[in-house]
Amino acid sequence: MKNPIKSVLFGVAVGDALGVPVEFKSREYLKQNPLTDMIGYGTHNQPAGTWSDDSSLTFCLAEMLCQKYDLQLLSRNFLSWYNDNFWTPHGVVFDIGIATSSAMYSLSKGSAPTLAGGTGEESNGNGSLMRILPIIFYIKDLEIDQRFQVVRDVSSLTHAHIRSVIACFIYTEMALQLLEGYNKWEAFKNMQNIVIEFFNNNAICSQNELDKFHRILEDNSNHRYKLSTINELYESEIASSGYVLDTLEASLWCLFKANSYEETVLMAVNLGKDTDTTGAVAGGLAGLLYGFDSIPKKWINSLAKKDDIFELCDRFAKKYPTWI
Template sequence: MKTKIHSALFGLSVGDALGVPVEFKSRDYLMQFPVTDMMEYGSHHQPKGTWSDDSSLAFCLAESLSEGYDVNDIGEKFVKWRNEEIWTPHGKVFDIGISTNQAINSIESGIKPILAGGFSEMDNGNGSLMRIIPLVFYIKDLSIEKRFDIIKDVSSITHAHIRSVLSCFIYLEYALNLLNKNDKWQAYKKMQIDVKNFLNSNAICSQREMDKFYRILELKVSDYDVQMLYELKESEIGSGGYVLESLEASLWCVLTSNSYKETVLKAVNLGRDTDTTGAIAGGLAGLLYDYEAIPEKWIDVLARKDDITKLCDNLFSKYG
């Protein structure tokens, strides 16, 4: 039986694998040579169906959660991924983010995982957002206050700045609404209302920090008119490694597409951080359209698909 857990984790890893061969390619290049199917070799010289550190760390999180929630164990799993190469597609780590690597070094040196991630404004890459979706299955029945606290801790293992935390929070609030069978528009509007109410009722961040999310939350900021993210042109959507760009891009791809396939191909063809945009958008699209909507031929070539299936089964037995 394929569940929403299978939909999200396969959705993420297939999107990731579509993007790996063209990571760092420009949008102009991909307009000329768009990704339309699984490719091999390319940027990292990997076989077809190879996923990156995005999926590896999501799988580490999922494996830890299948044994219960323990932030220290999650941190230890990340260390084992880098050092012992668990949850790698072919037994070797071929890509790792600078902030994630530094956080793993900190954990190794004895720093608690929730204090290992970078706290500065420069520490806002997409390395916690890309791996966070398995957490939705653990927090789904908790209060919004408790959800935020847990998301903050899990993001902070590698990315502790409030902007990264809020990005993960917004993303998982949207994912939760999709999990609860809202359509993509109902889910988006409910996320906006719930997040704005929560932030306005709690001293979580400064107004300046909240305003960074004005395009997602549809906020009036200084002299700017309220902008609807889904009405923006592709040229107005970034696709680099900055967490806010990745969040906007993934939501934009979901809201402006009508199938899993369309969503992830649109995400990958934005260029630059292609695997991560594909993964982040793919996790949401998997939840929205279900496992059966993911092209079978893409799943068939996915590295370690049987291991991923077993992981999903284990997580479902715990939180299904």
Template sequence: MRTTFIHSAIFGLVVGDALGVPVEFKIRDFLKRFPVTDMLAYGVHHQPLGTWSDDSSLTFCLAESLCNGYNLNDISQKFLQWFNAEIWTPHGKVFDIGIATAEAIKMVAHGADPVLCGGASEMDNGNGSLMRILPLLFYLREENDLKVIFQRVKEVSSITHAHFRSVFACFIYVVYGLELIKEKDKKEAYFNMQFKLKNFVADHDFEQREIDLFQRVLINDISTVPENEIYSSGYVLHSLEASLWCILTTGTYEATVLKAINLGDDTDTTGAITGGLAGLIYGFESISEKWLNAIVKKNEIEELCEKMNRIYEKAEI
């Protein structure tokens, strides 16, 4: 199999997800005593080895939709098909889904405009759009206008999460990912992302209170924050900070995803969000063959990556 950055990112995400599924909701103190060092079977959700969660399912839905171009109705309908267990489930049923995502997809089912389905209140800032936003990198890889990138990210996030905080967290993640594709050096890409987004924010009338929440990521260096001040709940800002912190404080794919998962709490999502970026940085070949071979529906995921690569072949590295 010829691998590209699409394979690296997608498999990086799904492996991180599958590593985290068995210990989801385990607290950090527990994982300090009993750290995850390898892929496990069963555990919290009682799922077989290599099972991935809604994080990967919705990522696959978005990726598959983007193979046919950018269409919000098609993306949302793919989410609905997954919700109904028609596509992209590991074992034929949905076993893990966030409340906000479920409510939004129910609105899709009732025919609502996709961008009006996601919750827009301050309480609607779980990590359910950040966990699946990665495939937009493939679609936006040659787009240099941050206004266009922000608008696309906003639309895709808003299918399930429409509050500015969720949208902006996804925007930071996507811009950083695009920098990784260009620069490959994770620290340089991080500082490039900060520089570009500071200028972008300066040119827009965003609510300052919201922008201030991202100070540790955008103004400071998140890698200098001590571990006891990094949180790994399902809150979108925590997930963004934790993933970038893990990326910038480790040196291999394996070390990065295991560090993310052993933070505890929302382990599958932190693992997925972090794993997608780590895959981009270290490449497909850096991911344990043992872990890759354990992934449920590995062949179907490979076919999806190859299909995307045929469409976005200029993105090869």
């Protein structure tokens, strides 16, 4: 695979920026007024190419990994974003989730990173899923129990409930399969087998909690679940809210239904509601699947701080030279 680091960072940022102007728009509105290109203003009154906290926190994670894996450093990066506009597109934080904001307060008061995120069921927004993807370059050669623990710790800075952790784990395991060069169908089946075996062998959570992911983790070999797998669902069965499970399902669904990076992210954004995050999460996977060169150049050139993102990719690649 060529340029997987660029594929991830730009894949996330472009999907995010496409969704920012139409965030909170309904699916019905977008069917009447479909997004077909990078536009500006709209919901947040930002210029075209403006990415949100999804990309900001993704870049903060990448910055940490450029130095070393250190949750205290990641916490400082997050607080620099929150308080001092570090890795913001135009020098201001304009969009932040409630759970993330609460976690920033906890971190600022000296909370341990893994204890800062919310643990209640109401804390299962998509705020850790949207920023987790760069961690795959750090965990790729670790054993699965170590991979899970790293993902759990990184998610827990803002979202510590096991449901958010499982969503991030499924997402990163799917991404690792794409990083290895498998097509989307092979990657998905491999991910299912890996994740199901891991949870069968480790008492991480209740079966009731794991069953919430049945549309993703259905094991076709024994037909344990009665409902269809995610790729067989109709659009009307796919939600696109800020709930972490909705975002994960919508992103995978778009990856399966589309046949290019461009088609994937436009499909994701046009689902409506939490458009920037669905675009970012789907865009990261689509970037890995189709490669950096598949991302339309006009969209890359429209991005705020494009040159800074390229420079971050270069620094990241020096730390992880296997994935230049």
